Amino acid sequence: MTSRIRIQQQDFDLAEEYELLRQTDSAVGAVVTFSGLVRDFEVEADVGVEDVTCAKKSIDSLSLQHYPGMTEKLLEAIVEQANTRWNLIATTVIHRVGDLAPREQIVLVGVASQHRAEAFEAAQFLMDYLKTQATFWKSIRRDNQQQWIHSKASDKQAAERWSRSKDE
């Protein structure tokens, strides 16, 4: 399997990465891409005395920190796991770091395989594991104040479903 992993400040070009994935081999029948984008708001939980409410709060920018040297190793391990589980022809994982404005691209996961089921599943697996295992930390900036984002229980649950069973 061909695997491309990059952590970078600059933007990426989906079209370029897609062409690399689809041209890997004439056996490629399916390419799935996932792009994560900066939304212009974050959903925040307000924990009150009697109940918890969620509010959308607009943001000015997002900032991504990572642990250089460790993140690359973790992403390689995640891609290796996907490749053991599914029969993949090529994978691409690109994650940006530094300051990002709303609507900018944050992350790209791409998978090329013979059949669509394995491309869809592997792309979802890669995103679920990247979200919960790779050493990235996100903070938002709003009104000149920086605020670290809390990890989400839903991301943890999404990653856990893959350890239950392969076909679930």
Added chain:
Amino acid sequence: MTSRIRIQQQDFDLAEEYELLRQTDSAVGAVVTFSGLVRDFEVEADVGVEDVTCAKKSIDSLSLQHYPGMTEKLLEAIVEQANTRWNLIATTVIHRVGDLAPREQIVLVGVASQHRAEAFEAAQFLMDYLKTQATFWKSIRRDNQQQWIHSKASDKQAAERWSRSKDE
């Protein structure tokens, strides 16, 4: 929801469609694309006296026929179903017809949403339903002979899992 459905002979440009999807709204946090490509072989079952074996047979080209007027209506209904099930911001479905060489693009499904789970699921749903409900028929050409492709039990099973329950 913004929906784009096209059936066309000419090729499509993933980058162009992706830009339309991601620029729909500043709430877009996730874009999933699926591209189906012509492989240079088809897997065929040889039914023998005692067992069934599968052989990869190379192909010269693929040809796609459809039922104009009906296919569009069916694709609209499929997209409408996806939009009822998930909270989607934009969808794109493009299917090519006519003669296609190996490595050419056949189909594109793209979904933009706030969160990744709904984009992944809706894209898979659209492909599963497109495969089993939209009036397209594929034939292959090999050594100057045309041969119609048989429908796959695995595609039928893939579509059926969506009728079991929403969250399964």
Added chain:
Amino acid sequence: MINLLFFGRLGDFAKAVPSTLEASTPAEARELLAADFPDLGRELYEPQVLVSVNKMIVPWDQPLFEGSEVAFLPPVTGG
């Protein structure tokens, strides 16, 4: 008169078939076709073959009217 369309592999068996016919249901059209074109008939009676009238999938006993477009559809294989 109704108009007939044959898709996918059915088209290969329907090359000599007239494009119009007198029939009051798709089932009757199929019966008439099978009588004149037994190879096509065998294909049309395959349980997976569906029929549409004016681009809507319908039951085989759906009433037909002057000018109805009746299409015989083998299992689809797009994507």
Added chain:
Amino acid sequence: MINLLFFGRLGDFAKAVPSTLEASTPAEARELLAADFPDLGRELYEPQVLVSVNKMIVPWDQPLFEGSEVAFLPPVTGG
């Protein structure tokens, strides 16, 4: 001496913390830090905080050596 790194929100609490320390395990390093910097200490004792040594996640009682890189990692939030 071991080298210390603090990521994510932990970095906000570690601005006055020295970048090196004498400790034989991450657990001992955490104890020493908590004694001098109680706000940081509370954060480091959160059960979700993990520790890595030389870029590998390890248990808190992992032996440390001269020059070990010890990083304190709050729950990750990439993607």
